[in-house]
Amino acid sequence: MEFVRHRVFSFAQESSRYCNYSKDKFGNELAFIKPTWYTNEVHPIEAKTAFEEMLQVCETFYLDLVKDYNMQAQEARAILPNATKTELVMTGFDSDWEGFFELRCAGSAHPDARKLANELKLQMYGEC
Numbered sequence: 001m002e003f004v005r006h007r008v009f010s011f012a013q014e015s016s017r018y019c020n021y022s023k024d025k026f027g028n029e030l031a032f033i034k035p036t037w038y039t040n041e042v043h044p045i046e047a048k049t050a051f052e053e054m055l056q057v058c059e060t061f062y063l064d065l066v067k068d069y070n071m072q073a074q075e076a077r078a079i080l081p082n083a084t085k086t087e088l089v090m091t092g093f094d095s096d097w098e099g100f101f102e103l104r105c106a107g108s109a110h111p112d113a114r115k116l117a118n119e120l121k122l123q124m125y126g127e128c
Contacts, residue, residue, distance in 0.1 A: 009096055022073075030085075101121050
């Protein structure tokens, strides 16, 4: 999800370039976000199992590259999937948020973006 494309906002974003997930600060592990499709019944359990296995492989390879091969975090991050958790802080004016919610809560928005935007709107305004 490319929230940073909303250029009217100011952003602070966790960067896998500078975050070395092999350090104690991150518990020597990566965190992944389950996409919205993961919880629906459309895909078989085998797809979910394969998804989890691939995330584990990515984590193992990333940690091996950093620890065993002394690769820098900014180099090893090339193998990280889109499901890698990142923290994002967005600040903007009320009118900016209204435009954001109009786009990201719409039925045509990416399902993961829509879910997050709806939850955020509910927290900010008490309605969706």
